[in-house]
Amino acid sequence: MTKILTNDQVDGWVAALRSANRKFGYTCGAFDLLHAGHVDYLARSRGRCDALLVAVNSDWSIRQYKDPHRPICSELERMSVVAALESVDAVTILNDLRPLAQIQRWKPDFYIKGGDYSTRQLHSADAVMAYGGQVVTIPVSHQVSTSQIVERILAVERLAPPSPPNDAPAKGIVFLDRDGTLLKDSPYLSDPREAELLPGVGEGLAELQRAGYRLVIVTNQQGIGLGYFSTREFIAVNAALFRLLTPFGVTISRIYYCPHSAADACDCRKPAPGLLLRAMREFGMEAQRCFMVGDRDVDAIAGRSAGCSQVLVGAGGLATFAEAAAWILRSP
Numbered sequence: 001m002t003k004i005l006t007n008d009q010v011d012g013w014v015a016a017l018r019s020a021n022r023k024f025g026y027t028c029g030a031f032d033l034l035h036a037g038h039v040d041y042l043a044r045s046r047g048r049c050d051a052l053l054v055a056v057n058s059d060w061s062i063r064q065y066k067d068p069h070r071p072i073c074s075e076l077e078r079m080s081v082v083a084a085l086e087s088v089d090a091v092t093i094l095n096d097l098r099p100l101a102q103i104q105r106w107k108p109d110f111y112i113k114g115g116d117y118s119t120r121q122l123h124s125a126d127a128v129m130a131y132g133g134q135v136v137t138i139p140v141s142h143q144v145s146t147s148q149i150v151e152r153i154l155a156v157e158r159l160a161p162p163s164p165p166n167d168a169p170a171k172g173i174v175f176l177d178r179d180g181t182l183l184k185d186s187p188y189l190s191d192p193r194e195a196e197l198l199p200g201v202g203e204g205l206a207e208l209q210r211a212g213y214r215l216v217i218v219t220n221q222q223g224i225g226l227g228y229f230s231t232r233e234f235i236a237v238n239a240a241l242f243r244l245l246t247p248f249g250v251t252i253s254r255i256y257y258c259p260h261s262a263a264d265a266c267d268c269r270k271p272a273p274g275l276l277l278r279a280m281r282e283f284g285m286e287a288q289r290c291f292m293v294g295d296r297d298v299d300a301i302a303g304r305s306a307g308c309s310q311v312l313v314g315a316g317g318l319a320t321f322a323e324a325a326a327w328i329l330r331s332p
């Protein structure tokens with residue numbers, strides 16, 4: 001029988017426990033990248049009760065209190081991972097900023113939280129005590145968090161040398177805007193099925209790669225900052241782009257993206273040159289050997305501000321990407 005229950009199914013699960021005179025505990029959390037701290041915490045929570053119900057924060061609720069890049073794993077993935085643990089008896093979704101409504105609905109015998117919250121700080125403690133429940137805090141024993149794991153991964157990624165498509169030293173970098181330059185422009189593109197290569201892109205990129213240029217995407221993705229789509233959806237579109245480029249033998253060396261909204265006043269959103277400057281620093285490449293290809297003025301300005309040559313395609317520039325590639329290959 002599945003341990004993953006809808007909120008309504010939990011009503012029946014609770015009623016069955018009550019009639020069997022068994023006491024259950026309730027805890028909630030994001031459980032984004034399940035780690036040893038979570039496993040230990042849930043095992044010890046289960047040790048305090050006869051059955052343990054875990055409410056997993058919905059994707060929406062996590063975006064409200066963490067950064068817009070989270071969660072990394074979807075709510076369905078996170079629920080299925082938590083449900084696989086021996087210590088967990090039932091899993092449901094928490095599509096709310098606070099667990100109060102669920103606590104009042106199910107009245108768990110034990111409301112369990114990690115030890116970094118004192119009972120006093122818990123917004124729901126009064127409600128639990130009001131119906132005669134007990135608030136239990138489990139001291140945190142593993143000094144690890146999902147955020148720390150993400151930081152470790154990023155550190156490893158930063159230290160890894162960029163892998164060139166061939167062994168020869170790169171002739172330069174061609175920076176590429178993604179939407180409207182490589183892929184057909186579609187507002188806030190987040191569905192990989194909508195990724196469509198523009199005419200001449202595969203051929204043009206292959207020519208540039210053959211001539212020894214590294215291909216690096218620099219893209220504004222304010223849809224992430226605005227909460228229109230997640231980093232995961234952004235990555236899925238990139239994966240679709242890579243698949244579309246496979247027949248041309250093209251390798252994109254790296255993707256730099258700005259997740260901020262225009263209101264964030266960051267230094268990476270084009271027309272700011274932040275993404276290009278960072279890429280040149282990380283690839284050890286001087287601006288004189290770099291080009292920026294885009295479809296908007298902001299791309300040209302970012303390229304110019306970074307000291308690169310620029311060329312536009314589309315309405316305000318050359319007709320196809322292949323022409324832009326030919327222009328770069330003719331450059332001295």
Ligand SMILES: [Mg+2]
Pocket residue numbers: 177178179180181294295296
């Ligand atoms: Mg564009």
